[in-house]
Amino acid sequence: MSTDKTSFMADKSAKIFVAGHRGLVGSAIVRKLHRLGFTNLLLRSHSDLDLTIQSHVDSFFATEKPRFVILAAAKVGGIHANNTYPADFISINLKIQTNVIHAAYANNVQKLLFLGSSCIYPKHAPQPIKESALLTAPLEPTNEWYAVAKIAGIKMCQAYWLQYNWDAVSAMPTNLYGQNDNFDNDNSHVLPALMRRFHAAKVGGAKEVVVWGSGRPLREFLHVDDLADGIVFLMERYRGWSM
Ligand SMILES: NC(=O)C1=CN([C@@H]2O[C@H](COP(=O)(O)OP(=O)(O)OC[C@H]3O[C@@H](n4cnc5c(N)ncnc54)[C@H](OP(=O)(O)O)[C@@H]3O)[C@@H](O)[C@H]2O)C=CC1
Numbered sequence: 731m732s733t734d735k736t737s738f739m740a741d742k743s744a745k746i747f748v749a750g751h752r753g754l755v756g757s758a759i760v761r762k763l764h765r766l767g768f769t770n771l772l773l774r775s776h777s778d779l780d781l782t783i784q785s786h787v788d789s790f791f792a793t794e795k796p797r798f799v800i801l802a803a804a805k806v807g808g809i810h811a812n813n814t815y816p817a818d819f820i821s822i823n824l825k826i827q828t829n830v831i832h833a834a835y836a837n838n839v840q841k842l843l844f845l846g847s848s849c850i851y852p853k854h855a856p857q858p859i860k861e862s863a864l865l866t867a868p869l870e871p872t873n874e875w876y877a878v879a880k881i882a883g884i885k886m887c888q889a890y891w892l893q894y895n896w897d898a899v900s901a902m903p904t905n906l907y908g909q910n911d912n913f914d915n916d917n918s919h920v921l922p923a924l925m926r927r928f929h930a931a932k933v934g935g936a937k938e939v940v941v942w943g944s945g946r947p948l949r950e951f952l953h954v955d956d957l958a959d960g961i962v963f964l965m966e967r968y969r970g971w972s973m
């Protein structure tokens with residue numbers, strides 16, 4: 731690995747580990763990096779490298795020595811999945827992010843970007859949400875276990891920045907949609923769930939479609955390709971310990 735700390739965009743042959751490259755976010759990042767001319771992406775599917783296993787992650791980093799890491803691998807799901815599998819959401823996410831962040835630091839990765847989520851902010855945070863709202867009030871109960879894991883990831887990046895001056899940054903996207911989304915009936919987010927259900931209703935000639943809840947909740951949505959643009963911007967331009 732070169733020890734020159736050139737900017738992210740300067741060297742299109744830099745080895746970049748995109749963790750979770752087959753998912754909604756990871757695949758959008760890969761498309762974006764290929765469009766920009768990056769030629770040396772390091773990609774491993776879940777079955778090739780289980781990021782919850784520390785010893786596997788350690789030997790992967792020691793062998794491959796990536797220069798940049800974008801951490802888009804996680805246990806992810808919509809409101810029902812989060813509410814049904816709290817133990818999976820907290821334990822799997824804590825393991826993946828702890829293993830990857832520490833191995834990246836220990837193997838001299840130049841910069842890491844961690845993906846959090848807007849659900850880290852309090853349920854009743856004033857809108858529009860400010861970064862300073864973090865940890866000021868209780869979380870939304872349906873996804874607090876996932877949110878607690880994400881907050882730990884953000885704090886881990888901040889701690890490594892403070893103690894080691896290591897360049898680890900975090901981004902907090904809102905509810906995403908786009909190519910390679912998860913269309914599972916129960917475990918997906920609302921946009922793919924409703925697309926699937928309305929499509930099935932249209933094809934099947936159904937008279938009604940069931941939508942969960944009261945219909946009153948509000949959400950912001952972001953196309954995953956716009957997030958990928960933002961992630962490249964952060965990799966190139968942002969350095970610091972605030973989110
Ligand atoms: N989707 C959304 O609306 C939002 C997502 N985010 C964040 O963005 C990131 C990416 O989410 P998204 O792309 O939607 O999620 P997806 O479920 O689409 O993709 C997650 C990826 O992580 C991989 N993965 C899961 N567990 C492991 C493991 N143990 N070892 C190796 N790889 C693993 C999956 O591989 P495999 O499929 O093979 O299991 C998959 O490629 C996450 O950190 C998420 O919290 C933040 C806000 C909103």
Ligand SMILES: C[C@H]1O[C@H](OP(=O)(O)OP(=O)(O)OC[C@H]2O[C@@H](n3cnc4c(=O)[nH]c(N)nc43)[C@H](O)[C@@H]2O)[C@@H](O)[C@@H](O)C1=O
Pocket residue numbers: 806807808809810812847848849872873876904905906916917918919920921923924941942943947949
């Ligand atoms: C990004 C964020 O995503 C998750 O939070 P969420 O925004 O609550 O997730 P959601 O997309 O599943 O729901 C949005 C709203 O939509 C309503 N809703 C109606 N009908 C369907 C429906 O058919 N499916 C789903 N999933 N929701 C429905 C649903 O009841 C809710 O009020 C977090 O767990 C966490 O993963 C996270 O960080």
